[in-house]
Amino acid sequence: xxxGIPAKIVKINGSIADVxxxxxxxxxxxxxxxxxxxDDYVILHAGFAIQKLDEEEAKETLRLLxxxxx
Amino acid sequence: xxxxxxxxxxxxxxxxxxxxxxxxxxxxxLVDREICLMEVCGTHTVAIFKHGLRGLxxxxxxxxxxxxxxxxxxxxxxxxxxIWISRQKDxxxxxxxxxxxxxxxxxxxxxxxxxxxxxRVVYSVLDALELAKTNPAKKVVFLGVGFETTSPSIASxxxxxxxxxxxxxxxxxxxxxxxxxxxxxxxxxxxTIDGFICPGHVSTIIGSLPYEFIASEFNVPCVISGxxxxxxxxxxxxxxxxxxxxKAQVQIQYSRCxxxxxxxxxxxxxxxxxxxxxxxxxxxxxxxxxxxxxxxxYNRFDASIxxxxxxxxxxxxxxxxxxxxxxxxxxxxxxxxxxxxxxxxEEPIGACMVSSxxxxxxxxxxxx
Numbered sequence: 001x002x003x004g005i006p007a008k009i010v011k012i013n014g015s016i017a018d019v020x021x022x023x024x025x026x027x028x029x030x031x032x033x034x035x036x037x038x039d040d041y042v043i044l045h046a047g048f049a050i051q052k053l054d055e056e057e058a059k060e061t062l063r064l065l066x067x068x069x070x
Numbered sequence: 071x072x073x074x075x076x077x078x079x080x081x082x083x084x085x086x087x088x089x090x091x092x093x094x095x096x097x098x099x100l101v102d103r104e105i106c107l108m109e110v111c112g113t114h115t116v117a118i119f120k121h122g123l124r125g126l127x128x129x130x131x132x133x134x135x136x137x138x139x140x141x142x143x144x145x146x147x148x149x150x151x152x153i154w155i156s157r158q159k160d161x162x163x164x165x166x167x168x169x170x171x172x173x174x175x176x177x178x179x180x181x182x183x184x185x186x187x188x189x190r191v192v193y194s195v196l197d198a199l200e201l202a203k204t205n206p207a208k209k210v211v212f213l214g215v216g217f218e219t220t221s222p223s224i225a226s227x228x229x230x231x232x233x234x235x236x237x238x239x240x241x242x243x244x245x246x247x248x249x250x251x252x253x254x255x256x257x258x259x260x261x262t263i264d265g266f267i268c269p270g271h272v273s274t275i276i277g278s279l280p281y282e283f284i285a286s287e288f289n290v291p292c293v294i295s296g297x298x299x300x301x302x303x304x305x306x307x308x309x310x311x312x313x314x315x316x317k318a319q320v321q322i323q324y325s326r327c328x329x330x331x332x333x334x335x336x337x338x339x340x341x342x343x344x345x346x347x348x349x350x351x352x353x354x355x356x357x358x359x360x361x362x363x364x365x366x367x368y369n370r371f372d373a374s375i376x377x378x379x380x381x382x383x384x385x386x387x388x389x390x391x392x393x394x395x396x397x398x399x400x401x402x403x404x405x406x407x408x409x410x411x412x413x414x415x416e417e418p419i420g421a422c423m424v425s426s427x428x429x430x431x432x433x434x435x436x437x438x
Binding site for chain 1: 075076077078079080081083084088089090091092093095096111112113138139140141166168193194195196197215216217219220222223226230269270271272274275300301304307323325326327328333334335336339425427
């Protein structure tokens with residue numbers, strides 16, 4: 001039930017964004033985020049963006065994974 | 071890895087089988103004794119089974135499923151109350167789909183709908199609010215189930231309804247908080263847990279600080295994990311490394327989404343509308359301050375105040391069902407005499423078989 005998926009913001013209209021998930025567009029409330037802009041990735045859960053996805057941290061995790069797995 | 075769907079950034083990178091093989095080898099190299107880890111979150115349970123991770127670990131590494139499936143820990147009394155609400159005049163009861171088949175003592179919401187009650191499945195609580203706005207003659211009630219991942223969105227919706235002066239919308243609050251349940255598990259001492267795989271999306275909201283007591287008071291390491299196979303493997307690696315080095319820290323593997331302080335705006339909204347309250351967990355019992363109730367300033371949206379509800383009866387699990395033990399990590403589904411015989415996903419007896427994220431449903435679908 002705590003499922004959340006990374007979604008990319010494509011348009012913002014007030015506190016509602018159009019987000020794209022694997023080619024599908026949905027509406028998402030931005031009410032729980034301090035700030036968000038077009039092209040940001042957010043975690044979408046039950047119609048709300050609950051956190052911004054930190055793209056630098058994602059790269060860093062992948063780098064660490066490669067380091068452990070060598 | 072070839073996926074039967076379009077490429078999804080920030081999911082598919084974390085499914086690389088070559089990196090997974092390296093991580094499994096690294097885990098094998100570290101495990102030199104019997105280790106028992108608990109994944110608290112039901113979404114982790116499903117991911118672990120779905121990706122076949124249990125079969126890849128060394129035999130001495132055991133994974134236990136915890137109480138982190140909100141559907142499974144909602145007591146039968148709350149299901150009975152939701153059914154009672156749905157029978158009241160002019161009521162439209164709205165719920166997430168997961169709750170429809172959960173058995174109470176007098177049937178399920180699904181059976182109630184078949185009997186004519188107006189019960190609708192919504193994707194978001196905002197859909198329920200919209201239904202209230204477009205149907206002013208109806209009383210729209212939302213069944214609020216879920217952990218900290220979900221409750222800020224319910225708070226935000228109540229806040230909006232209050233601002234817009236909506237008067238035909240209520241929430242029946244069954245929300246629960248994860249850290250108090252982890253404390254209850256540890257204090258019970260019923261099972262030995264060497265490390266916790268902590269819920270990733272709950273932690274996007276609460277951050278890592280609320281788990282600190284687990285490391286400092288109980289000396290049990292915690293790693294907050296993402297949900298893709300590489301995330302879970304890396305979290306297991308990080309936990310075993312801590313165990314081996316005799317450390318107990320709270321670490322964040324899912325750093326692309328979880329900050330130590332969490333989502334401060336969402337937390338502020340959550341506690342603007344709700345306050346902590348004691349809550350009854352199916353199979354565990356009442357845990358102090360492990361649930362939420364609507365604060366006085368917003369209590370006109372509280373269904374438990376608006377509707378004159380009958381006093382709830384204490385109900386017990388159906389004879390033979392051991393969902394309670396399973397939710398506490400004391401037993402596993404194959405210990406249950408009903409499992410896969412009389413209790414199946416088609417004809418579930420207990421909540422852990424109903425929910426797609428329940429431990430019994432995962433064992434049934436993917437095998438133990």
